[in-house]
Amino acid sequence: MRTRTGAPPRSPDNARLKLLAEQLWSTVSARDEYSATEVVTRALEEGVDAESVLLDVIAVVQGQVGEEWAANRISVAQEHAATAINERAVAALAAHPVARTSPSRGRITVACVDGEWHALPARLLAEVLRLRGWQVDYLGAQVPTPHLISHLHTTRADAVALSSSIATRLPAAHAAITACQAIGVPVLVGGAAFGSDGRYARLLGADAWAPDARSATDRLARGPLPRPQFDHQPMDDLPHLADQEYTMVVRSRDTLVRTVFTALEDAFPAMRAYDDTQRERTAEDLAHIVEFLATALYLGDETVFGSFLTWTARILVARGVPAQSLPPALALLARELKDFPRAVRILELGTEALITTDHITAAGNHV
Structure with missing residues (x-):
């Protein structure tokens, strides 16, 4: 459900969203993907807006999956299975008629940096952008920088949204940021790797940073990111190297x-x-x-x-x-x-x- 202006719809009350998250967690922890997708599609059919389902239900449950793994209450295999079910839930939402929109804004490429396998945050962003009227090219996990640049040469994207969850991927993120800017495409970054305050986004010269998918989409909606004037090398950003x-x-x-x-x-x-x-x-x-x-x-x-x-x-x-x-x-x-x-x-x-x-x-x- 969208407004005519493409602005985010009004969210349901927190109690409703909390209940939905609890229901989804129950199905995910039981590794029941069919019931998980039913929770999501039923919520849409009952009038809960798709963006809230993505960010206040599915994303919340995925966060709980990570917490359970860290506390050693689920195994790596169980964590992978739970993530796969959440990805299935996102796909079910995206395919539902209630969540379909026609592009009315520009074009955004969404990708994970090379070596980054945690793709669900980027997928959530891609779907929120689509809901808000953007044409989105979602490239998925672990996108090598040369392939990303080749894609950008053929699509004329207005911006690239890069995701990274693990700090060890930041050197690869820096290479991707620099390469995108070198061909005139601005870069918005997000994910835990860039710091809770975006400090590493600034250090590595990203054009914008957002702490979450909703903030990233709001930032892009305020106006286009300025086209970068690329006139430096990565070493200029980090002279200590x-x-x-x-x-x-x-x-x-x-x-x-x-x-x-x-x-x-x-x-x-x-x-x-x-x-x-x-x-x-x-x-x-x-x-x-x-x-x-x-x-x-x-x-x-x-x-x-x-x-x-x-x-x-x-x-x-x-x-x-x-x-x-x-x-x-x-x-x-x-x-x-x-x-x-x-x-x-x-x-x-x-x-x-x-x-x-x-x-x-x-x-x-x-x-």
Whole structure:
């Protein structure tokens, strides 16, 4: 249901939306995709506007899926199944006659940056834009920048909306932003990767940032984003990259993980009792640590690394895994990177962030 001006319709009361979210969660948690789509389509037929169903029901349930995974109350497989059902619910909504609109505005390309697999936020934005009258090209998850640029050359999009949920994708996001602007297409970005206040959107030179799909659509409705006057290179945005620390850490990632993993057994004796699955997950955690260290080096911002570490500690504690292994791993990594002062400083600050929280103490109960 749309107004003649394309403005967002009036939302139903919060109690109604909360009830719908509870109903959808019940079907999603039971992995019943048919009942999930029935909840959505019935809501449309009973007069709940499509945008509210997307953002105040489906998106809320997807957030709950993430919270349940983080708390170790559902498995990775269950999280994937729940996400797939929510995606099916979005598709059912988009195909429903009540939600169909004819384009009355410009053209927007919506895509996830290269390496970003969390596509549902971008899909929600694409559907809200369609509801508001935009012609939308939704490209989905993990779109390589050359393919994105090739698409833009053929479509004459008014803007690109890029989504990224994980901070380690920000270097790829920077490349995509720069490439789009180089051909004269402005870029609006969103997603958790860019910070709750959009700080990394500004750092990486995006033309606009929005904290959520509704805000992004409102921003585009206020007027066109200015066409970028591209006259710089990515290095101009991030002059600290001249020290090559980011490049060297990225290139040596596999070696760093192997070396630290081998030494960690002596530094953290409890690891000797790990089974094969625990050892595999430890190697994965080390790889993530190096990835986030590289991202912090790229951004010149140590807080992204500290936030990742404290989040990782919470996840480990929820799974009964000793987060006490983190400080020894960071110390070993600092030893390997002793000739890289920015990296060592970030690792030291990350260790301090861990020690000043209660996660290490709490983890001791699980050793």
